[in-house]
Amino acid sequence: MEVMNCKHKMKWWKDAKFGMFIHWGLYAVLKKGEWVMYSSKIPVHKYEKLARKFNPIKFDAKQWVRIAKNAGMKYIVITAKHHEGFAMFQSKTSPYNIVDATPFNSDPLKELAEECQKEGIKLCFYYSHVIDWHHPDSLHDRANNTWDYELDKKDFYKYWNGLAKPQIKELLTEYGPIGLMWFDTAGGLSKEDSEEMVQLVRSLQPDCLINSRVSHCPGMGDYQSKGDNEIPMLGQDAREFETPMTMNQSWGYSDKDQVWKTTASLLRKLVNIVSKGGNLLLNVGPTPDGEIPGQSVERLAEIGEWLDINGEAFYGTSPCPYPYELEWxxxxxxxxxxxxxxxxxxxxxxxxxxxxxxxxxxxxxxxxxxxxxxxxxxxxxxxxxxxxxxxxxxxxxxxxxxxxxxxxxxDGEIDVDESLTQQPSGSIRLAAFQSEIQPVEASGEKSEGSERRKTALWHFKVVNPGTFEVVIVNFKKSGAIWEEAYQNPVVISLAGKKIVGKAREDVILEDSPNCQYPYREVHSNIGELTINRPGVYALELISDMISPKPKGTEIWQAEAVKFRNIKLMRKKDI
The missing domain is CATH 2.60.40.1180 (Golgi alpha-mannosidase II)
Known part of the structure; x- marks a missing residue:
């Protein structure tokens, strides 16, 4: 019964595919993004004064909901409280909120709730349940306010029981039906406390969904929240997933960030994510005046125009039946x-x-x-x-x-050949997570100075043989040092032949359907191999960069360079 109920309450979310993320708080006043209090180590007593300047008189709930609806978005997730600790709703638990502490003196979440109800949009709340730089007793495993408060004097349960849980109760009892509680950064939170938060939400609104970031324990929540801006490989996730993504490089409003993704790029990423069984939660960062930036509005309108025409192939669909990504x-x-x-x-x-x-x-x-x-x-x-x-x-x-x-x-139920198969252009794509991973010793190759060195093995079908250029694809984080990741040569064996080569940054894709800031897609040309006849082949890779598929929540930003796949690009026929 519980499984059936879970499927029932997940249906709207799975059919929706596309939602609006809204990062909005006191940080908008400084126009430097949502982490400005932490990055600039602004003392609480100074940061609190921003509330006196926060008067978003141009906020229009009707307009915001109309922008989302016209874009084809089916739900809105707004930051009820971000890491700065400021509540964007009227909270009886703490006066540090937009109604009691600002000249605006109005509850924008109440207005959004009313408009979402009218327009058939699901309203959802983001809540930073562990990080709170304003509260003296909030305690995270790394991102704490240590410039105002001493770590060893923190009493986490004063924060947990005195602010976090009471405010969650307010959000789930004062604003009507809530589609989703979107938690963030659970570092250091115990499994017991995570389960307590899940049960609190379930007790107040049984149909309200919960994302996996409520905890770092595997399997928690109703679906998998990917890392910020992370797009998985096809078939990588066993659970339903959602990618939170920015249109530029910031979440909260930043007047310096004008690096905007094009509409074409956003549409490719949207379709790419949905074809893999996921949802896209696309962010806007409203100004301190309460307006969604014009660059965001323009792109959302263009996405909505495309969805008006092609929505049949988008909403309520199932993911791609093939185990590999298509080249076109x-x-x-x-x-x-x-x-x-x-x-x-x-x-x-x-x-x-x-x-x-x-x-x-x-x-x-x-x-x-x-x-x-x-x-x-x-x-x-x-x-x-x-x-x-x-x-x-x-x-x-x-x-x-x-x-x-x-x-x-x-005619009939969709039936495809699910083996890894060469594509019409001649290329072959082998994703990292699709391989069989073994210790390097299993291949007979001796490890040379790296305990991380492992063997990955793929089996695939070749239709059109020929000579192939072997390319390794990685995602590299901004500022990462490539040589620290690829310290040793890679070894590739195929069809009785072997290549030993150094992976270098040969080609960098600035606009990849799978990869974006703070990462870029990097291609490394390792060499050439020839396959003489059609058939099923095995390719073996030995590298320091091979790692098993994560069993729980993947910390996407943790790796500076991330191995994603091998591509065999056919250069000429036999």
């Missing part, structure tokens, strides 16, 4: 339909090819075409290699400047 875009599906999201920059000149689809296709058409005119296609099957191929004749020019969707109406 992403796939979503519903019963009887497969949706091919083709990024405009990869739009083919004549035919779009897809391997491994076993179903008979009844019709193919471009979703944005009002006439739903049929596209010509050919399906073939090679019994010798057990290989299915589909070729769709498409217009020479992409019908959408960002992403065009080709809908495939199919």
């Amino acid at each position: 875009g992403s796939i979503t599906m519903k019963s009887g339909y497969l949706y091919l999201h083709v990024y405009s920059e990869y739009w083919p000149q004549a035919n779009l090819q897809l391997y491994g689809l076993r179903n008979k296709i009844l019709k193919a058409y471009i979703l944005s075409d009002p006439n739903k005119a049929s596209l010509e296609f050919i399906q073939t099957y090679d019994s010798e290699t057990n290989h299915y191929s589909l070729s769709i004749e498409v217009p020479n020019i992409a019908p959408d400047k960002n992403i065009a969707v080709i809908a495939l109406k199919i």
Whole structure:
């Protein structure tokens, strides 16, 4: 019964796919982002004075909800209290709140609750339940206010029982139905205290969802919160997941941060995440006056225009049935339909090819075409290699400047070849988490000065043999020193041949569908290998950078350089 109830209450969230994150607090006054109190070590008595200057007279709940709704967003998560400790609602527990401490003298969360109810948007609250730089007894495992308070004098349960839990109760009893409690930074919180917080939420609003950041214990919460701006590889997550993402590089308002993602980039990331079974929680950081920045509004409107046309291939869909990512875009599906999201920059000149689809296709058409005119296609099957191929004749020019969707109406339940298979361009992608990982000694290769050195093994199918360029793909954090990660050469074995090479920063992608600030996607060319005939092959990688798939919450920002996959790029035929 509990499992069935969980599925029922998760349905709205799984169908929604897209939500608005709102980071708004006293930090907006300083225009330097939401961590400014901590990074600048601002004393509490000085930071409190910001409340006298915080008067967001341009705040308009109706406008905010309209912006979210027009963008195609189905829920809003707003910071009821961030790490600074200031409550953005009228709290009876503490006068340090927007109603009692500012000249604004109004409760924006109350207004948002009313507008969300009217417009059918789920209202959700972010609450920093462990970090609170204002409270003398808040205690985190690393990010504490040590410039005002002494760590050894903190009594965490005075904060926990005196502020955190009472304010959570206020949020869940004074604002109507809440779709989700979005907790953050649980470092140092015990499993018992985490479970207590979960039970508190459940007791007040049983249908309210809870994200995994309520705890660092594996499996806590209703779904997996990925790291900030983290997009997983296809099939990496066993649980439903959500990626919180910025449009620029800041969460809270910063007038210095003008590094904005383009609408095209945001749409690719949105579709990419949804095709992997996740939700995107896209952030806006309102100004101290209470306005959502124009750059955000413009991009959200353009995303909404795309969703108005292509929403059928987005809302309520299931993730891509293939175990690997497609080179031209992403796939979503519903019963009887497969949706091919083709990024405009990869739009083919004549035919779009897809391997491994076993179903008979009844019709193919471009979703944005009002006439739903049929596209010509050919399906073939090679019994010798057990290989299915589909070729769709498409217009020479992409019908959408960002992403065009080709809908495939199919016969029966979707059935695809789930083996790792070479793609139509000739490339082969092998994700890190898909490998079998063993100690390096198991391969017979001796470790040379690194206890981290391990062996990863993949099996995959080659359809079109040839000579391949071997590329290792990593995500590198801003400021990281590459040589500290790749101190030793990598060893790659395939088809009876071996390459020993040094991984270098050969190509850096500035705009990757999978990677963004503070990381960049880095490609390392290791060498070339030749495969002489079709068949199933094994590739073995020996490297310091191989690590098992995490069992619990992945601390994305913890690794300076993160190995993601190996790509074999076919250069020429045999």
